[in-house]
Amino acid sequence: MIVSIIIPAFNETATIAATLRVLQPLREHGHEVIVVDGGSRDGTPRVAAPFADRVLVAPRGRARQMNAGAAVATGAVLWFLHADTLAPADATEQIALARARGYGWGRFDVRLTGRKRLLRVVAWAMNRRSCLSGIATGDQGLFVNRLLFEALGGYPDQPLMEDVELSRRLKRRGRPACLPGPLVTSARRWERDGVWSTIVLMWRLRLAYFCGADARTLQRRYERGESPPRRQNRL
Template sequence: MTPADISVVIPAINEAQSIAYAIRSALQAGASEVIVCDGGSDDETVSVATAAGATKIIRSIPGRGIQLNAGAVFASREMVLFLHADNQLDASCLNQICEIPDVVWGAFQQRIDHPRRAYRILEKGNAARVRYRGMAFGDQAIFVRRAVYKQAGGFEEIELMEDVAFSRTMRAIARPVLLSGPITISARRWEERGIVRQTLRNWNLQCRYRLGASPRQLAKRYC
């Protein structure tokens, strides 16, 4: 397998400011198929994505799980990588996948785009979650063999926690591989709310989901 055998799917809604960087990072990493699934943007997301070199742009009703599945329908390569529109792949990321024989699925270590030391702690914690709990989140660029993705039924089309639900399903099939990446992600969520507050908020949502709260209820709290 080579990087050209990996489809990159990017769900987006109103990501005109960042999506070009995500697309270019995928192309520079060697992807030959970059699919943007737009959930109804009312900004310049689609035109920016086209100019940045996206190979396919499709329309979908909004909802990350819905958009991820819709994009994957058009993926034709052996492996599918799901990339958030405000994340960027390191140039070596796709090669790292290709170097692992018989890899089934996995994710990458992160580099949060901010120099504060607290973010280095967050990065290590997020990596440990994949390594020891087998739980990958969407902003770690989950990748999976397309045949296994179809076997697993894809993402649940829920308002929130689609990545958690997918990881639960996938870790029953195989343990995820954690690659060094890194995936560069924006610090905007933590900067807007504060590192501690945002982290506690994320933990609270995860705990409530594990205890049975509906994704729709959680999505209202997340907004």
């Protein structure tokens, strides 16, 4: 089983080398690493090139970048990983075991960096919510059988909640495997904007999306760090 690890990136020179170094033993075992850059201005493709099998440039947007990587991937399994996330050494073994148990897709538990005790609670809540709801977010390293991904048309072309939308479609084909991981992902947004502020923002954005709000409108508010107004929650 070959796993294609697809990493969308944009201005990630501060983190991507560490992310890719952890994946080098997997490359030695025949798995492939594909970095898809969205037009970085800080030299991200140059930094990534020595550690990846392919470095592509695609129109900016996580969904578009991940779809571009999937289009050239050769593995039977596609694993989408963030550029600021460190994978466990046995990640592909966990994926193989999930496939052997009949799962067509799944995600990993996460652990957030940072010393704040509240971040541990945030990670625990993310993991429990995901297992109970069957919805995976990008931080959790969604993986999916290639043929299933292609049958669903890949990630939807939207600027936000693309992982939530794909999870909703995948759920119709079966529940996700909830793998222990853990993936160690950066808590930089929580630390920069405040833990509680980020929690409230993300929950309100997610609620608005499930109630029918437009992903492009939510993206603008996400970038500004604003919660959507109540009237949007009723869309």
